[in-house]
Amino acid sequence: MKTMLAIISNALCRMTGRNVGARVVVSRSFADFTPQVTFDIKKCDLHRLEDGPPVKAELTREQGLQYYRTMQTVRRMELKADQLYKQKIIRGFCHLYDGQEACAAGIEAAINPSDHLITAYRAHGYTYTRGVSMKEILAELTGRKGGVAKGKGGSMHMYAPHFYGGNGIVGAQVPLGAGIALACQYQGNNQVCVTLYGDGAANQGQIFETFNMAALWKLPCIFICENNKYGMGTSVERAAASTDYYKRGDFIPGIRVDGMDVLCVREAAQFAADHCRAGKGPIIMELQTYRYHGHSMSDPGVSYRTREEIQEVRTKNDPISMLKERMLGNNMASAEELKEIDVDIRKQVEEAAQFATSDPEPPLDELCNHIFYNNPPLEVRGTHPWSKLKSVS
Amino acid sequence: MAASLRCVLRSGKNAVSALRRRGFHSSSPAAVQVTVRDALNQAMDEELERDERVFLLGEEVAQYDGAYKVSRGLWKKYGDKRIIDTPISEMGFAGIAVGAAMAGLRPICEFMTFNFSMQAIDQVINSAAKTYYMSAGLQSVPIVFRGPNGASAGVAAQHSQCFAAWYAHCPGLKVVSPWNSEDAKGLLKSAIRDDNPVVFLENELMYGVPFEMSEETQAKDFTIPIGKAKIERQGNHVTLVSHSRFVGHCLDAAAVLAKEGIECEVINLRTIRPMDVESIESSVMKTNHLVTVEGGWPQFGVGAEICARVMEGPAFNYLDAPVTRVTGVDIPMPYAKILEDNSVPQIKDIIFSVKKTLNV
Numbered sequence: 001m002k003t004m005l006a007i008i009s010n011a012l013c014r015m016t017g018r019n020v021g022a023r024v025v026v027s028r029s030f031a032d033f034t035p036q037v038t039f040d041i042k043k044c045d046l047h048r049l050e051d052g053p054p055v056k057a058e059l060t061r062e063q064g065l066q067y068y069r070t071m072q073t074v075r076r077m078e079l080k081a082d083q084l085y086k087q088k089i090i091r092g093f094c095h096l097y098d099g100q101e102a103c104a105a106g107i108e109a110a111i112n113p114s115d116h117l118i119t120a121y122r123a124h125g126y127t128y129t130r131g132v133s134m135k136e137i138l139a140e141l142t143g144r145k146g147g148v149a150k151g152k153g154g155s156m157h158m159y160a161p162h163f164y165g166g167n168g169i170v171g172a173q174v175p176l177g178a179g180i181a182l183a184c185q186y187q188g189n190n191q192v193c194v195t196l197y198g199d200g201a202a203n204q205g206q207i208f209e210t211f212n213m214a215a216l217w218k219l220p221c222i223f224i225c226e227n228n229k230y231g232m233g234t235s236v237e238r239a240a241a242s243t244d245y246y247k248r249g250d251f252i253p254g255i256r257v258d259g260m261d262v263l264c265v266r267e268a269a270q271f272a273a274d275h276c277r278a279g280k281g282p283i284i285m286e287l288q289t290y291r292y293h294g295h296s297m298s299d300p301g302v303s304y305r306t307r308e309e310i311q312e313v314r315t316k317n318d319p320i321s322m323l324k325e326r327m328l329g330n331n332m333a334s335a336e337e338l339k340e341i342d343v344d345i346r347k348q349v350e351e352a353a354q355f356a357t358s359d360p361e362p363p364l365d366e367l368c369n370h371i372f373y374n375n376p377p378l379e380v381r382g383t384h385p386w387s388k389l390k391s392v393s
Numbered sequence: 394m395a396a397s398l399r400c401v402l403r404s405g406k407n408a409v410s411a412l413r414r415r416g417f418h419s420s421s422p423a424a425v426q427v428t429v430r431d432a433l434n435q436a437m438d439e440e441l442e443r444d445e446r447v448f449l450l451g452e453e454v455a456q457y458d459g460a461y462k463v464s465r466g467l468w469k470k471y472g473d474k475r476i477i478d479t480p481i482s483e484m485g486f487a488g489i490a491v492g493a494a495m496a497g498l499r500p501i502c503e504f505m506t507f508n509f510s511m512q513a514i515d516q517v518i519n520s521a522a523k524t525y526y527m528s529a530g531l532q533s534v535p536i537v538f539r540g541p542n543g544a545s546a547g548v549a550a551q552h553s554q555c556f557a558a559w560y561a562h563c564p565g566l567k568v569v570s571p572w573n574s575e576d577a578k579g580l581l582k583s584a585i586r587d588d589n590p591v592v593f594l595e596n597e598l599m600y601g602v603p604f605e606m607s608e609e610t611q612a613k614d615f616t617i618p619i620g621k622a623k624i625e626r627q628g629n630h631v632t633l634v635s636h637s638r639f640v641g642h643c644l645d646a647a648a649v650l651a652k653e654g655i656e657c658e659v660i661n662l663r664t665i666r667p668m669d670v671e672s673i674e675s676s677v678m679k680t681n682h683l684v685t686v687e688g689g690w691p692q693f694g695v696g697a698e699i700c701a702r703v704m705e706g707p708a709f710n711y712l713d714a715p716v717t718r719v720t721g722v723d724i725p726m727p728y729a730k731i732l733e734d735n736s737v738p739q740i741k742d743i744i745f746s747v748k749k750t751l752n753v
Contacts (some may be wrong), residue, residue, distance in 0.1 A: 095450035149531065152526060152529045153529065159528040159532045169519050172519065174488070175485050176489075176495065179489035182492070183498045193496075209484060214482070369529075369530070371526055371564055372525065373525050374589075380483075393530070
């Protein structure tokens with residue numbers, strides 16, 4: 001088949017004098033690509049577990065393309081947010097997720113849409129993987145009425161069915177996640193709750209209170225520590241007496257996972273979800289990952305770490321590059337095909353950004369709405385006694 | 394007997410009520426004496442039975458029957474799934490309760506006293522109260538935080554603070570403060586049925602106090618609307634506004650003042666937020682004098698808010714004197730009985746304040 005095409009393309013080239021051959025070679029049939037490959041993945045460190053996630057992961061071509069698309073979309077969306085923030089179209093807090101895409105993509109690949117997920121403020125990636133469109137995310141960041149929270153929440157307060165944000169208070173989302181898991185257990189629906197927190201939040205007292213209750217009541221909660229090595233500007237070594245975050249649950253079993261490898265994340269999350277669904281109680285996953293940006297847009301991110309360190313991760317450990325190399329190296333996709341995906345994503349990001357910059361801000365007469373749910377309309381005091389505003393549910 | 398029979402035969406379809414009126418075969422439940430504790434217990438029992446998504450969690454609520462026995466018998470009836478004993482982890486279990494509410498359940502989160510709610514106040518305000526607004530209506534939080542609030546007897550400074558003003562400050566919360574058994578039952582049922590976060594401030598000294606509860610208030614669907622005050626006593630000379638335990642003090646003061654010809658109108662706020670300012674204003678427009686009574690500290694308190702609201706509204710022009718606030722003394726609560734007694738409003742303080750306001 002290949003030689004045939006090569007002959008044809010050479011003939012065409014000679015006939016037309018142009019390099020038509022390239023295009024002919026590209027339009028190979030899908031039968032040419034490897035449909036599925038089994039990859040060796042890093043073994044996870046285990047705490048209080050006899051067996052851990054498998055050391056081999058199967059990847060189909062479809063999955064590979066899907067994970068690639070997801071991660072690249074999150075990457076480009078975050079970079080667009082960076083751009084919009086520097087143009088002062090996004091204001092306030094903006095905590096970007098680029099570098100950590102494998103975590104969000106891998107977790108979503110392992111759980112069901114009917115499972116639940118809650119995270120902290122570095123939430124745009126999860127907002128996307130949990131089903132909110134890029135348009136609605138960017139429009140929320142720019143504070144427009146087309147935003148997922150109608151512009152009233154901003155970067156840290158985006159919600160979707162079975163996605164509970166987006167939480168601004170460090171660590172507060174962890175008890176919330178255990179409560180969601182309690183509801184799953186109570187309702188007997190075999191669903192689990194993925195509760196994420198960072199290496200900085202890992203030192204919050206309420207997390208240990210939550211670990212205690214989750215273990216006591218065997219809640220179906222997957223606690224995931226995204227360890228990106230820095231809580232704002234403080235490195236893990238300077239913040240934690242023990243940086244083995246996967247062991248910090250003490251009596252709760254833990255796994256330490258390479259968070260830059262989407263397959264590692266997926267296999268570990270699958271293992272964790274099975275553990276919870278089997279009624280064995282909570283489990284902790286530590287994902288070792290990295291963020292390219294600073295803590296937020298107001299942090300250049302180079303006062304507490306070197307540019308060399310950031311560059312090294314980009315070149316050696318980037319999650320998207322790793323997946324791309326795996327797929328190309330095993331003939332699961334072509335470079336051109338991936339490039340087409342990139343182009344398509346760029347186009348979608350541009351459209352979403354266009355919407356996010358042109359959509360109007362929320363109307364002032366909706367200022368006081370959404371104080372109470374399922375409530376008769378009430379009057380809200382404005383800035384002075386003559387300002388009597390209206391609030392509907 | 395013959396007269397009744399004749400009455401029945403003549404009245405036909407009014408037979409049953411005729412029988413009742415005559416006291417013949419009186420099988421209807423009359424008014425009974427119910428303590429505030431039992432009223433709260435009944436409210437929770439009825440709501441637990443009515444809706445299987447309702448559950449109670451807190452310290453000692455299950456096997457101990459409640460630190461103040463408010464949840465007595467509930468664990469025995471409903472079991473571990475619906476009545477949950479928690480470890481001493483307020484921030485943790487309050488957060489868990491809020492998460493459960495977000496995911497479809499209807500928790501009642503008990504704080505052993507509201508003093509301990511300070512450990513968890515971030516979850517009450519930032520996770521519960523603000524979420525419906527921040528999500529522009531995507532995520533509601535149907536939760537009740539309840540427990541004893543304010544001064545008790547001899548428990549000293551760290552266990553005696555009133556949190557009405559703290560919680561009532563925040564949009565997104567409803568704050569309820571019952572006085573008697575009828576309030577306790579009707580308002581707690583409404584709070585549990587409300588789809589929003591409700592802070593339900595009980596009072597430990599009221600738990601054991603019995604009140605008459607009418608037949609109507611004993612019904613399984615008896616609720617009192619949140620946001621509506623009640624006029625406990627009509628009067629023409631001065632309006633007394635209060636909440637929780639001090640409503641009783643106001644009524645006692647009113648009884649004493651009545652002997653001197655001063656008729657007080659006593660308003661039981663029932664709800665602190667949203668406050669029923671209209672009821673206060675209507676009353677003030679009739680009496681021209683206003684005295685507020687609360688157990689909490691004066692600065693930035695419930696009385697202060699009432700003053701501001703009355704000033705901003707139509708009732709201001711009807712005042713013949715500035716509003717008087719009767720409050721707890723502006724100090725941490727002392728232990729010694731004589732000191733404690735003089736740290737909260739007494740009946741004589743209310744009487745004195747009324748007379749000063751009326752300039753008599």
